[in-house]
Amino acid sequence: MQKNRIEKKFVELKKKGKKVFVGFITAGDPNLKVTEQLILRLPAAGVDILELGVPFSDPLADGTTIQRASERALLQGVSLTKILHLLERIKNKVRIPLILFSYYNPIYKLGIKKFAKLASDAEIAGLIVPDLPLEESKEIKEETDKKGIELIFLIAPTSPEKRIKAICRKSRGFIYYVSRTGVTGVRKEMPRDIKENVSKIKNFSSKPVVVGFGISNSDQIKQIKNMNVDGVVVGSAIVNVIEKSLRNKALVTKVENFVRKLTGDC
């Protein structure tokens, strides 16, 4: 398996003067077949890195859009194991780094060692665990480090300087800056302090910084493009398109078209 795939992606796009576009979908929404198609087709629409949300019964960092996506996936019986098996099966066809976004309990229940092995077999590049702060991460980090899976940490607008420094040191692949206090979901306005807070992070680390939470349209992406940021995450806006197209046979195409518009501005 290639190492540092995430880092390479940032270097590659920086040379082109572009930001990295990180797309998010919930795995298994509305079913794993569609997820497979999206994983294979979204790179051509300009997605540089794809985050796959693992459905969980109690997604307390997520707003209503991703909560509903999670519920749809759970109704299909989708589980972390099934997702990892799918990714293992299609790994030779996947052209971009994949990141798993999972709450801690499904991983913990599966077993941290077993998870790291299956994730590594599936050639997962990175992992984000939204309810796992630095202090609780030692056990899983040992395993993911061994397997070359990059454990990505989040920094929030409320993180004090001491924590920012520590997170910068430990985060692999990139640093995920949460643009606002709150849960995931589409928002109209952009917080004013993004620029200032990202600069603060940049003072402590040369690792790429990606901004996410609430970013959904071209205007916002253009604003971020002017900041000292290396990439942007768009999640709920894409999941909204999926939700609106649930009964539409052209669901995958609809998502592709929506994403292509956004990535063009990125």
Added chain:
Amino acid sequence: MKLPNKRGYFGEFGGQFVPETLMAALEELEREYKRLKKDKDFQKELAYYLKEYVGRPTPLYFAQRLSRKIGAKVYLKREDLCHTGAHKINNTLGQILLARRMGKRRIIAETGAGQHGVAVATAAAMFGLPCEVYMGEEDIRRQRLNVFRMRLLGTKVIPVSGGSKTLKDACNEAIRDWVTNVRSTYYLIGSVVGPHPYPMIVRDFQSIIGKETKRQILKAEKRLPDYLIACIGGGSNSIGLFHPFFKRREVKFIGVEAGGLGIKTGRYAATLCRGDLGILHGSKSYLLQNKDGQVKIAHSLAPGLDYPGVGPEHSYYKKIGRCKYFSITDKQALNAFEMLSQTEGIIPALESAHALSYLQRMDFKKDDIVIVCLSGRGDKDMEIVKQCKM
């Protein structure tokens, strides 16, 4: 050994499994709490309100007819006589005073049965703080009277329609609110659950139950009790009773969980009896979950026990064998509900009826001193019981 340790662990249980956004707020809460714990003025203020407003100390009542029936000396710790009708107010008052000292102007909380919600609404009203309580739609339906009480007290009750529409989902929604408004808002958790330092803070505020009990039983019987029995949802009334006796090994602890429709039916809330290790609402503890790590929906006739998680300190007590945990079905609890009403003229909360039911199952010696925590009164449960009787 100090419990919890610096990282908020009781053995392997507890911790802080929350989004980064909340970490600074938890640090601040811990710092402020530790400071105020030693602050004489704060302790004096809390003691004043517990006495004059809540009506503490609550009696430790020797239940004569019940004792004869059971064949042991049975005492009831009358938390049902607290203002608002349950032990919950011990904690909400403490935390409201804490929130005020921290300069937080807005209070949010989750509630299951509505007892905690009412206790928060009460304390918030007394101090004139705006308050919003998250409550599952299913619980709103089951506990209409408490919803009305909260609204009357000036609290906004926000229905939660996600997931199982009960306490677990109300917790999720309260945490989402807190993540969003963390700078201005105090999240007032109602049980010994959640991320550190909450399980410790709630335990400390509820420990007044055990401290009084110890003093009262020594006065009445000149010795410590043989058994302490309490019901367990999240586990706050039980930890409150048990904790001051922790080091006195001769005092046996019995925790009673909700067996719902029966363990065989799969519809229960007996987390310690039937769960395994997992992470929910910020801490590592026993959890009712499926093989994929999805949290199961709990069931109990008693809304206050209807929770798939449990406080980490209880998980620790279980692991080290300090407390024995059992489950009691809805039906058995209903039976005990009537039994106490007719034996002692005290109508218990359905939650407390679980603890009382255990008395009927156990063989005691004649001279055994048994103390049951009567965590709340049963007025709120009239509709549920009426429906079961029909």
